Amino acid sequence: MTTFALVPGAGSDTWYLGPLAAELTRRGHRAVPAELPCDDDTATLETYADAVVAAVGSDPGDLVVVAHSFGGFSAPLVCDRLAVRELVLVTAMVPAPGESASDWWEATGQGAARAAQDARDGRDPDDVVALFYHDVDEPVADEALRHERAQSATPFDQPWPRDAWPDVRTRYLLCREDKLFPAAFVRTMLARRLRGVVPEVVPGGHHPMLSHPVELAAALLR
Structure with a gap:
């Protein structure tokens, strides 16, 4: 049995990770969504x-840490606290040493990539539902909006404290329909920041744990 520590993105709670946790549990594993003090x-x-360590405990056994979006900034730090077999990034930000999440957007060119994607899709840049939940059933999208939390700027403005990526096997799951982090952008970012990590393509937009939890669980277990 593997323990999957599920690290959410910015301004979200464990509800977002519930469908994925249920799928992993159904397959005989321990899934622990971590509640982060984002506000x-x-x-x-x-x-x-x-907070992730407190959620899984000091002796979680075979541990895989799964990071979504902004979770890419905090999940690698778990590797300094616990023995981690694998770090899986799900459409996640990949920081550089000393870089803050606030600076990451311009440094990686995400803004230009998203603007180009918006133009291709003919999407209003202010349409949050179309950006994040375009592939999620409407009742689930409505519930997701109710679960949005305020995100403090403190961790966003903090320089990433590691001097290198941890020496842990790392995988990246690229979400095929993600509008926030388009596929070409992700491939370029990885080539520059995590050389040797080839992204694995999975279905879904920016929240595949809501739209495709079965496929996401299968990818984690591959």
């Missing part, structure tokens, strides 16, 4: 990593 202005990236 606490005193909480740092280290605080987030500590």
